[in-house]
Amino acid sequence: MNDKTLNKPSSTTGMSRVDGRLKVTGQAKYAAEFNVKGLTYGVLVCSTITKGSIRSIDSKQAENAPGVLAVISHLNCPKILGYPAEPAKAPIKIFYDDKILYNGHPVTMVIADTFERAQHAASLVKVDYNEEKHITSLKDNLNGAVAPHDDAEYKRGDPNAWATAPVKVEQEYIQPSEVHNPMELHAIVARWDADDKITVWDKTQGVKDTQSNIARIFGIPVENVQVHSKFVGGAFGGALQVWQHEVAAIIGAKVVKRPVKLMLTRADMFTSVGYRPLTWQKIGIGATTDGKLVGINHQAIGQTSTYEDFAEGPADVSRQLYDCPNAYTSNKILSLDVGSPTWMRGPGPATGTFALESAMDELSYLLNIDPIELRLKNYAETDPESGKPFSGKNLKDAYKMGAESIGWHNRQQKPGALTKDGWLLGYGVSGGTFGADREPATVKAIMLADGTLIVQTAVSDIGPGTGTMAVSVAAETMGIPVEKIRFDLGDSALPNAPQQGGSTITSSVGSAVYMACNALKEKFQQLIGNGGADKPDYAQVLKQHNLPKLEVSVDSKAGAEVDKYAMYSWSVHFVTVLVNPLTGVVKLDKVTCVADSGRIISPKTARSQIIGGAIMGIGMALTEETVIDHRYGKVMNASFADYHVPVNADIPQIEALFVNKPDYNINPLGAKGMGEIALIGMAAAVANAVYNATGKRVRELPITPDKLVDWGVVS
Amino acid sequence: MENNNNLPEPDTRPDVKDPSRRDFLKKSALITAVALTPAHAVKAAEKHMDERIAEAFEKMPLSLEINGAPHNLMVEPRSTLLDILREQLDLTGTKKGCDLGQCGACTVHVDGHRVISCLTLGIMVNGKKVTTIEGLAKGDQLHPMQEAFLKHDGFQCGYCTPGQIMSAVACIREGHANSEHEIREYMSGNICRCGAYPNIVNAIQEVKEGGLPV
Numbered sequence: 039m040n041d042k043t044l045n046k047p048s049s050t051t052g053m054s055r056v057d058g059r060l061k062v063t064g065q066a067k068y069a070a071e072f073n074v075k076g077l078t079y080g081v082l083v084c085s086t087i088t089k090g091s092i093r094s095i096d097s098k099q100a101e102n103a104p105g106v107l108a109v110i111s112h113l114n115c116p117k118i119l120g121y122p123a124e125p126a127k128a129p130i131k132i133f134y135d136d137k138i139l140y141n142g143h144p145v146t147m148v149i150a151d152t153f154e155r156a157q158h159a160a161s162l163v164k165v166d167y168n169e170e171k172h173i174t175s176l177k178d179n180l181n182g183a184v185a186p187h188d189d190a191e192y193k194r195g196d197p198n199a200w201a202t203a204p205v206k207v208e209q210e211y212i213q214p215s216e217v218h219n220p221m222e223l224h225a226i227v228a229r230w231d232a233d234d235k236i237t238v239w240d241k242t243q244g245v246k247d248t249q250s251n252i253a254r255i256f257g258i259p260v261e262n263v264q265v266h267s268k269f270v271g272g273a274f275g276g277a278l279q280v281w282q283h284e285v286a287a288i289i290g291a292k293v294v295k296r297p298v299k300l301m302l303t304r305a306d307m308f309t310s311v312g313y314r315p316l317t318w319q320k321i322g323i324g325a326t327t328d329g330k331l332v333g334i335n336h337q338a339i340g341q342t343s344t345y346e347d348f349a350e351g352p353a354d355v356s357r358q359l360y361d362c363p364n365a366y367t368s369n370k371i372l373s374l375d376v377g378s379p380t381w382m383r384g385p386g387p388a389t390g391t392f393a394l395e396s397a398m399d400e401l402s403y404l405l406n407i408d409p410i411e412l413r414l415k416n417y418a419e420t421d422p423e424s425g426k427p428f429s430g431k432n433l434k435d436a437y438k439m440g441a442e443s444i445g446w447h448n449r450q451q452k453p454g455a456l457t458k459d460g461w462l463l464g465y466g467v468s469g470g471t472f473g474a475d476r477e478p479a480t481v482k483a484i485m486l487a488d489g490t491l492i493v494q495t496a497v498s499d500i501g502p503g504t505g506t507m508a509v510s511v512a513a514e515t516m517g518i519p520v521e522k523i524r525f526d527l528g529d530s531a532l533p534n535a536p537q538q539g540g541s542t543i544t545s546s547v548g549s550a551v552y553m554a555c556n557a558l559k560e561k562f563q564q565l566i567g568n569g570g571a572d573k574p575d576y577a578q579v580l581k582q583h584n585l586p587k588l589e590v591s592v593d594s595k596a597g598a599e600v601d602k603y604a605m606y607s608w609s610v611h612f613v614t615v616l617v618n619p620l621t622g623v624v625k626l627d628k629v630t631c632v633a634d635s636g637r638i639i640s641p642k643t644a645r646s647q648i649i650g651g652a653i654m655g656i657g658m659a660l661t662e663e664t665v666i667d668h669r670y671g672k673v674m675n676a677s678f679a680d681y682h683v684p685v686n687a688d689i690p691q692i693e694a695l696f697v698n699k700p701d702y703n704i705n706p707l708g709a710k711g712m713g714e715i716a717l718i719g720m721a722a723a724v725a726n727a728v729y730n731a732t733g734k735r736v737r738e739l740p741i742t743p744d745k746l747v748d749w750g751v752v753s
Numbered sequence: 754m755e756n757n758n759n760l761p762e763p764d765t766r767p768d769v770k771d772p773s774r775r776d777f778l779k780k781s782a783l784i785t786a787v788a789l790t791p792a793h794a795v796k797a798a799e800k801h802m803d804e805r806i807a808e809a810f811e812k813m814p815l816s817l818e819i820n821g822a823p824h825n826l827m828v829e830p831r832s833t834l835l836d837i838l839r840e841q842l843d844l845t846g847t848k849k850g851c852d853l854g855q856c857g858a859c860t861v862h863v864d865g866h867r868v869i870s871c872l873t874l875g876i877m878v879n880g881k882k883v884t885t886i887e888g889l890a891k892g893d894q895l896h897p898m899q900e901a902f903l904k905h906d907g908f909q910c911g912y913c914t915p916g917q918i919m920s921a922v923a924c925i926r927e928g929h930a931n932s933e934h935e936i937r938e939y940m941s942g943n944i945c946r947c948g949a950y951p952n953i954v955n956a957i958q959e960v961k962e963g964g965l966p967v
């Protein structure tokens with residue numbers, strides 16, 4: 039594969055997924071698919087009020103229903119050893135007390151011997167509440183926002199310099215709350231193997247974290263908890279913590295002394311497993327008349343629950359995306375009677391970049407400068423926040439590649455100047471960035487007598503293709519075919535690996551695989567003695583030395599370079615949109631995403647990851663929004679019929695381009711993450727294209743037709 | 754299947770339960786008794802016995818063919834085809850993504866047509882032929898659509914994939930794969946949150962153009 043192919047892979051470039059066959063034949067088993075012996079089914083009953091307490095629970099009818107084994111609530115829940123030690127602000131402690139903290143708060147769980155029986159019995163539970171007045175609206179309560187921690191504010195130079203600049207934009211932007219909505223419903227199968235031993239098959243982005251959290255909550259030793267999560271049907275940040283339903287299933291299994299399977303409903307997915315928080319933002323940005331930034335002031339207020347202070351820092355992107363002498367950012371949170379938000383793909387920058395890159399676009403029109411030119415004029419060669427050099431930044435290349443691919447030279451600066459088949463045509467661009475971290479990871483590599491290499495670590499794979507990446511790295515390093523390599527993951531008994539979140543796995547686990555393979559080769563060299571081949575016939579060597587296997591275990595972590603460099607992955611999204619002048623419907627015409635994320639290890643899966651993130655970004659731009667009716671505090675669109683994620687008909691072909699320049703300052707592979715940058719910036723690119731097509735600036739996502747049509751203006 | 758457990762195993766496998774004639778009569782008599790003596794029924798209901806009574810006659814026979822093999826089951830009329838496949842027959846390749854007919858993850862073929870199995874009660878497919886993702890390949894030889902999904906990376910997490918593949922095969926059989934646009938429209942009942950749509954379209958086009966029988 040030459041470099042050119044890696045700059046622009048097709049859907050067939052490179053090796054196919056190592057676990058692909060299991061996935062296309064239905065053999066891949068996800069959490070709820072382990073039908074262990076003696077299995078029972080749990081179904082949750084959730085609160086229908088938003089705030090208050092439980093007055094009474096009438097579960098007699100449910101208990102009498104056929105097949106029912108238990109109805110569990112705070113009234114009869116066994117003592118959970120770790121609950122009292124949990125901090126004051128902590129995830130919901132299920133079945134702990136009578137408090138209702140949000141609409142959909144789990145109140146009881148019915149366990150029966152079949153799913154149908156549990157579901158029916160759950161409908162028979164009657165709960166009475168003492169209802170209290172709730173507050174769920176962010177927009178009506180912005181004044182109540184507080185700083186979540188000390189460093190929520192950042193200042194460089196004069197925070198208000200933007201306001202006295204010759205050209206300035208001051209606008210508010212709204213990011214609605216969005217739900218991860220992976221296709222696999224959150225699910226767990228929980229079993230007690232002894233009084234102090236638990237096994238779970240669980241949907242999680244980190245088996246080790248889930249293991250230690252379960253151990254803490256139930257007050258048992260970490261090694262007594264086994265977590266299996268070999269296949270995860272998407273998660274996008276939603277499975278980075280142990281949620282209350284997981285604890286409920288484990289409690290249930292203890293009560294009925296049999297394994298319990300609990301799968302959330304799609305409606306539960308909107309309330310009980312987090313979401314991207316609804317966030318209000320205000321940006322002030324000022325420039326000289328020739329387009330040099332003078333100052334940026336970026337403030338954000340995001341919603342959180344009353345029981346956890348979740349803050350993701352959306353405004354932080356304005357500290358470092360552009361070279362600007364004066365900057366002020368602040369991130370505040372507002373507690374509401376809602377479920378806790380959590381990390382969702384591109385957490386922080388996804389929201390912040392929509393605002394900043396929209397504001398930059400607005401500024402470009404005021405200045406009458408091409409939006410790319412404006413960005414290049416303010417290109418940061420070193421990190422404006424830390425003053426450190428970037429470990430690797432080739433964003434200029436990315437702009438160039440993307441502009442060529444989308445045909446940027448055809449763009450007209452004047453909005454509404456282009457049409458195609460009677461639709462208004464507009465061009466939009468946005469950059470994106472996300473920190474490129476490398477976490478500690480341990481990998482064990484074992485060469486067996488028959489020449490099979492086994493590579494092991496306790497990482498999860500929520501879809502990007504961790505196994506495929508790891509096998510690619512191992513095959514290249516060892517010089518053996520991929521068919522000879524087995525990658526074991528998703529089991530807490532394996533060596534330590536980080537959670538699959540924050541675009542760190544290729545950098546962390548990929549590097550650890552690389553180092554472990556090198557260490558193994560070194561061990562072979564020692565066997566062979568000086569002058570042996572770098573990539574010998576491993577099976578032969580083992581045979582000669584009469585060894586059944588040779589293995590190494592290698593710990594890896596970030597090097598001292600983290601102090602020397604600012605480390606980021608970068609992306610640029612280009613789109614052309616078509617807007618129907620009568621109905622305001624927006625269609626994506628062309629999409630090009632360029633990633634500057636170091637060396638590309640696995641072109642096929644890398645391309646899919648970029649395309650997948652872009653599509654989620656298109657959903658964020660055009661359709662996705664969780665709607666709460668504040669009279670009731672209830673999510674009103676908790677289903678796929680009412681909350682629209684993109685479907686096939688919404689999506690054109692998407693070009694995924696890669697700069698593909700290694701960044702060896704980060705890790706020996708030169709590879710950086712791309713899960714987040716795939717999405718970050720896409721919403722702004724679409725909003726900017728819609729403006730270019732129509733002259734209408736939509737500052738509150740999603741860009742639904744009603745925001746574009748006020749009959750008569752778009753014509 | 755996991756087996757290392759000394760806990761009692763309830764017999765929820767339906768294949769083995771053959772309702773004897775006598776059993777059926779007993780249940781019929783019970784229905785009649787309830788129907789003819791409303792006072793008793795009311796009293797029973799008051800004592801929350803209605804659920805227990807319902808239990809006595811809640812299962813029905815279901816005969817069908819799944820992936821070429823005949824099955825004679827006893828199922829509750831309320832059980833969906835999806836839950837019967839996943840929970841009773843351990844055919845977990847068919848996925849539950851919403852249970853409301855809104856995502857397509859549970860798509861199977863019934864007599865060759867694509868059907869949403871979460872909105873299909875088991876008893877509705879009595880006497881029919883059901884094909885699930887597990888029945889698509891011929892032994893080790895993958896179906897051309899499975900091959901194409903692998904080649905074009907028509908998935909990431911793989912959870913929507915069985916449903917996508919079953920839909921994709923049907924999409925070609927129905928004659929709805931004649932253009933990229935048409936494929937997108939006729940594949941829009943299958944949501945992929947990982948966003949593999951362009952690759953899925955490529956895979957279907959390749960199979961369609963390859964002309965192999967689907």
Ligand code: FES
Nearest residue numbers: 852854856857871
């Ligand atoms: S599970 Fe059947 S359509 Fe979603």
Ligand code: FES
Nearest residue numbers: 909911945946947
């Ligand atoms: S592959 Fe993950 S939802 Fe389609």
